[in-house]
Amino acid sequence: EKSYNIYIGHNLETTIIDFFKAQKYSQKALIITDTNIAPLYADSVKDLLTKAGFNAKIAIIPAGEQSKSLSVAETLYTQAIEHGLDRKSPIIALGGGVVGDLAGFIAATFMRGVPFIQMPTSLLAQVDSSVGGKVAVNHALGKNLIGAFYQPQAVFMDLEMMKTLPTREISTGLGEVIKYGFIYDHNFYTYLTEHQQEILQLKPEALIHIIARSCEIKADVVSKDECEAGLRAILNFGHTLGHAIEKETNYAVYNHGEAVAIGMVGASKLSFKLGLISQDVVDKMCQLLANMNLPLKAKNCNAQKIYQDIFHDKKTVNGKVNWVLLEDIGKVCIKKDVPEKLVKETILEIL
Ligand code: NAD
Ligand code: ZN
Structure with missing residues (x-):
């Protein structure tokens, strides 16, 4: 199994820019986030990607467990295709466990797998869902029934973001x-x-x-x-x-x-x-x-x-x-x- 780094701390901006610059990713990127997190952090993450030379699109899903579904996944595939992502385009999960599980599922399945980067913003996502490689969406008949094992290429945990967490x-x-x-x-x-x-x-x-x-x-x-x-x-x-x-x-x-x-x-x-x-x-x-x-x-x-x-x-x-x-x-x-x-x-x- 390929290993990856988990970065934890404050002021991770330079670390994040340097990481993305060092990868051989395609220029188009997709940031997946939810309606609570987008107004707080999405633009600054997009700016970091711009500084690293990427053209990133922000895709916003409704906050909440309901969004971990195949129908929301489908809207994200559409946005990924429309924005022009290819096999080497990174997908970035910016959010709690819901965003992480869903974005990871998209990354695992879109074009049979594209680079996946986790930026967990909830404590639960930092200590649990962003580690271990389980990604999934829910089915109406049960939670997490459709999924995969798919590891991220890096995990960035910015502790500044804890300040807005309820x-x-x-x-x-x-x-x-x-x-x-x-x-x-x-x-x-x-x-x-x-x-x-x-x-x-x-x-x-x-x-x-x-x-x-x-x-x-x-x-x-x-x-x-x-x-x-x-x-x-x-x-x-x-x-x-x-x-x-x-x-x-x-x-x-x-x-x-x-x-x-x-x-x-x-x-x-x-x-x-x-x-x-x-x-x-x-x-x-x-x-x-x-x-x-x-x-x-x-x-x-x-x-x-x-x-x-x-x-x-x-x-x-x-x-x-x-x-x-x-x-x-x-x-x-x-x-x-x-x-x-x-x-x-x-x-x-x-x-
Ligand atoms: P969540 O993603 O719904 O986040 C909780 C709430 O906090 C949401 O309203 C979100 O918008 C908000 N939020 C997150 N970060 C914020 C921030 N920095 N500032 C302000 N608001 C913020 O829920 P969760 O508790 O993070 O994750 C739960 C999900 O994780 C479940 O779907 C569960 O199945 C999954 N999970 C997966 C694994 C795994 O191994 N893959 C493990 C445990 C849990
Ligand atoms: Zn648990």
Whole structure:
């Protein structure tokens, strides 16, 4: 697998210009962004590309998960063709996970694949969706059902952009950040507990550390298992219940990181019930999530439906749920045969 650089920091302008100048790309480029981000950042990114010698077109999609669809993809292919892109034209994703997944899907499929550059603007996109190479659009019958594995050629994370991100979206990203500590790195967990204030205040040093460490952990896990055979499954910690909660609330009440937070509380409680961890670890999970303004329980969900949804999760194979459970802070295991009774008890405790 070809490697690529992830640049994290402030004032990345020169780095970005130099990167584009150094590539052997065609002159036409497409910047894909959404209606919230375009007025804030699209012109300055276009200016950087102009300075690097490119003729870039800005394509703006409506903000929101609805845009991750084949019909929106089609409008983007049209714009790419009309602007005159060819096989060596770069496509730049400037936005959160929605833009990144959609633009990556376009880049993977347009002319059987064109150069793809990620400029993630949400914390979730920086710590999660822009790393690992999964790109996708949704189908009316399910999320992320149509997609590919497609790596970017570079990722640029400009931390200045965090300043305009709504605080709720910061917490969303922190849900996944906390996940990395619990599944992989006790020291990182400790860092998060000791720097909560700096993180919530978006202090540059703390932001750089949590983003860099999250990317490292995800890249480490993914590089050992790019196509999700085994290890990559640990990234799904908190997601089995989280996805069910998102679905039962029609993706309208909790955003992804919030649902994952509740799912991690559930997975911790289940680990405790199975005797894998002490109550103290469950409490530490709840404490850190609460301090980062994340929910611990889901309102207005039906326990029976949550239980059924678990078996319809994309990652459930042959009716067997692969539970990612905690053995300690920083260590997980995967269990297939968890007693129904314990799962049902756990669900009731997170509603
Ligand atoms: P998003 O892209 O919808 O962004 C959240 C909101 O913040 C949007 O309204 C967006 O316009 C706004 N926004 C983003 N950056 C901003 C900024 N700097 N200033 C002001 N507003 C800004 O959602 P998200 O949480 O970034 O990503 C969620 C998506 O990511 C989902 O579709 C999910 O499936 C996907 N995802 C993919 C992977 C993967 O591995 N590919 C992993 C996790 C999540
Ligand atoms: Zn997630």
